Amino acid sequence: MPGGRWLPGSGEVALERVLYRSDAAESVSTQDVLDIIAASERNNPKREITGFLIYDSDRFLQLLEGPPLEVEALLGEIAGDDRNVGMEILLSETAEKRWFPDWSMKRLISFGSIPAQEELRAVLGDGNGGQAILDEVNRFLDS
Numbered sequence: 001m002p003g004g005r006w007l008p009g010s011g012e013v014a015l016e017r018v019l020y021r022s023d024a025a026e027s028v029s030t031q032d033v034l035d036i037i038a039a040s041e042r043n044n045p046k047r048e049i050t051g052f053l054i055y056d057s058d059r060f061l062q063l064l065e066g067p068p069l070e071v072e073a074l075l076g077e078i079a080g081d082d083r084n085v086g087m088e089i090l091l092s093e094t095a096e097k098r099w100f101p102d103w104s105m106k107r108l109i110s111f112g113s114i115p116a117q118e119e120l121r122a123v124l125g126d127g128n129g130g131q132a133i134l135d136e137v138n139r140f141l142d143s
């Protein structure tokens with residue numbers, strides 16, 4: 001997957017990164033979450049969107065990175081998806097490179113599992129600027 005498109009002359013990569021949290025609707029089951037992951041794996045490569053989705057204690061934390069118009073469109077779609085409510089944007093920034101180029105939507109459903117946490121830490125905690133996201137992930141899991 002490409003890291004984003006170069007804008008001719010601007011020297012910048014058109015990439016946006018958004019982290020949000022939301023509450024799962026009361027009726028949401030594990031199967032719903034698996035359906036969401038399946039939709040992500042089906043759609044996100046076409047949209048050049050990568051990231052991760054954590055489902056923990058009936059809440060979602062999702063990181064989306066990709067072309068700004070695609071990220072905005074998907075965010076709108078998710079905000080209107082009745083499987084979740086109360087979307088709150090925690091972080092929104094222009095990015096120069098993807099943190100998760102290989103994850104069409106990494107599912108970290110049971111985040112209590114040590115390997116999942118270590119995988120995220122390995123990507124974000126290497127001193128290259130992913131610390132803000134890691135801080136939000138930790139805050140989310142502690143709350």
Ligand SMILES: Cc1cc2nc3c(=O)[nH]c(=O)nc-3n(C[C@H](O)[C@H](O)[C@H](O)COP(=O)(O)O)c2cc1C
Binds near residue numbers: 036042077078083
């Ligand atoms: C918390 C949450 C995260 C979601 N993340 C994605 C995503 O990354 N990619 C995606 O295509 N759909 C995602 N969805 C599902 C979309 O809202 C929508 O149902 C889906 O894109 C429709 O896909 P389809 O037209 O292929 O059925 C998410 C839904 C929720 C509730």
